[in-house]
Amino acid sequence: MSILPRHPKNQPTVTYIDNMKFNFSDLETNGFVILNNVVSMEEIDILIQNHKTASSSIQFTFSDKINSDTGLPVSTLKSTIESILKDINRETTIKTDRVSSSGVYFNNNYIKLDWHQDHEVFYKTQDTFNNLNFWIPIIKPNADQNGIRIIPFKTLNEKIPEITEKYIIHKGAQRFKFKDNKTTIFNDDAGTHVTLDEDILSLSEEINISPGDILIFRGDVIHRTSADTTTNRVAIAIRSMYSEGIFSKSKFFNDCAFKKNQIQNNPRNYHHIINKLEEEPDREFFKINEFTWSTSFRGTSNHYGLRGVDDKNLL
Numbered sequence: 597m598s599i600l601p602r603h604p605k606n607q608p609t610v611t612y613i614d615n616m617k618f619n620f621s622d623l624e625t626n627g628f629v630i631l632n633n634v635v636s637m638e639e640i641d642i643l644i645q646n647h648k649t650a651s652s653s654i655q656f657t658f659s660d661k662i663n664s665d666t667g668l669p670v671s672t673l674k675s676t677i678e679s680i681l682k683d684i685n686r687e688t689t690i691k692t693d694r695v696s697s698s699g700v701y702f703n704n705n706y707i708k709l710d711w712h713q714d715h716e717v718f719y720k721t722q723d724t725f726n727n728l729n730f731w732i733p734i735i736k737p738n739a740d741q742n743g744i745r746i747i748p749f750k751t752l753n754e755k756i757p758e759i760t761e762k763y764i765i766h767k768g769a770q771r772f773k774f775k776d777n778k779t780t781i782f783n784d785d786a787g788t789h790v791t792l793d794e795d796i797l798s799l800s801e802e803i804n805i806s807p808g809d810i811l812i813f814r815g816d817v818i819h820r821t822s823a824d825t826t827t828n829r830v831a832i833a834i835r836s837m838y839s840e841g842i843f844s845k846s847k848f849f850n851d852c853a854f855k856k857n858q859i860q861n862n863p864r865n866y867h868h869i870i871n872k873l874e875e876e877p878d879r880e881f882f883k884i885n886e887f888t889w890s891t892s893f894r895g896t897s898n899h900y901g902l903r904g905v906d907d908k909n910l911l
């Protein structure tokens with residue numbers, strides 16, 4: 597029996613199959629694409645049950661099978677995402693083939709993120725164009741509220757092309773603040789910031805999406821938790837990356853104090869990379885698929901901070 601508030605219009609029972617027709621080229625031109633009705637309600641129910649039982653952890657791991665009435669989870673989500681990735685690789689210049697072994701639940705009762713491009717995945721892969729976030733609402737009563745806001749690249753390119761090219765596209769690990777009619781961009785990889793006269797954040801839009809749908813967005817898309825958090829919403833975010841991507845050790849250990857702090861404060865998220873680098877101390881370049889990712893994106897609600905993410909713990 598489902599305990600889900602159903603999508604009023606759509607009740608998908610099938611999951612994504614290869615060659616379903618979506619405009620994946622929007623990922624290149626606009627940074628995101630929405631796939632409607634591609635996750636079954638049975639799958640959503642599994643995730644909701646898992647989220648409920650995962651009280652001390654906000655991570656979902658794609659372990660093989662389980663269930664036996666019902667140890668949870670038997671999830672088809674990873675294979676769904678792998679099918680989608682095949683189509684994206686075929687239809688765009690984005691190269692992304694590796695699905696992280698776990699996903700993170702975002703519950704807006706606990707996590708309210710301000711404008712950012714993700715930190716952790718950028719520190720780990722040094723890439724954003726080939727990193728995708730599969731953001732999948734599992735509890736979301738209102739399609740057009742309490743979700744996620746993003747800034748489309750089409751709008752950015754139309755209104756502020758030079759700024760977009762210089763400060764946003766292909767960038768990652770950045771925070772954006774608007775004050776006194778100016779936008780400040782904090783680059784938490786370089787440890788620099790720049791203040792611009794433009795109001796970049798007003799170019800954003802709310803993503804209209806419900807359980808059953810998937811929002812896929814590139815790692816350089818600026819996004820935030822929707823400001824209206826009066827209604828409880830839970831989404832699961834699952835990342836994909838490019839296994840052949842090149843990783844530079846000196847870039848990882850650069851001089852940015854903010855980044856050093858992040859890595860030190862979250863050893864569980866970075867130790868697999870650091871171990872590998874220590875195994876081969878004379879090497880500068882590595883491929884992403886040389887790192888194991890089994891512990892990536894692990895965290896407790898405490899790790900992310902009940903007040904939302906503070907400066908110590910950024911995603």
Ligand SMILES: O=C(O)CCC(=O)C(=O)O
Pocket residue numbers: 702704707708709714729731743744819820821822831833911
């Ligand atoms: O779901 C949210 O509120 C924020 C999600 C987010 O920032 C992410 O998935 O990277």
Ligand SMILES: [Fe+2]
Pocket residue numbers: 709712713714819911
């Ligand atoms: Fe994020």
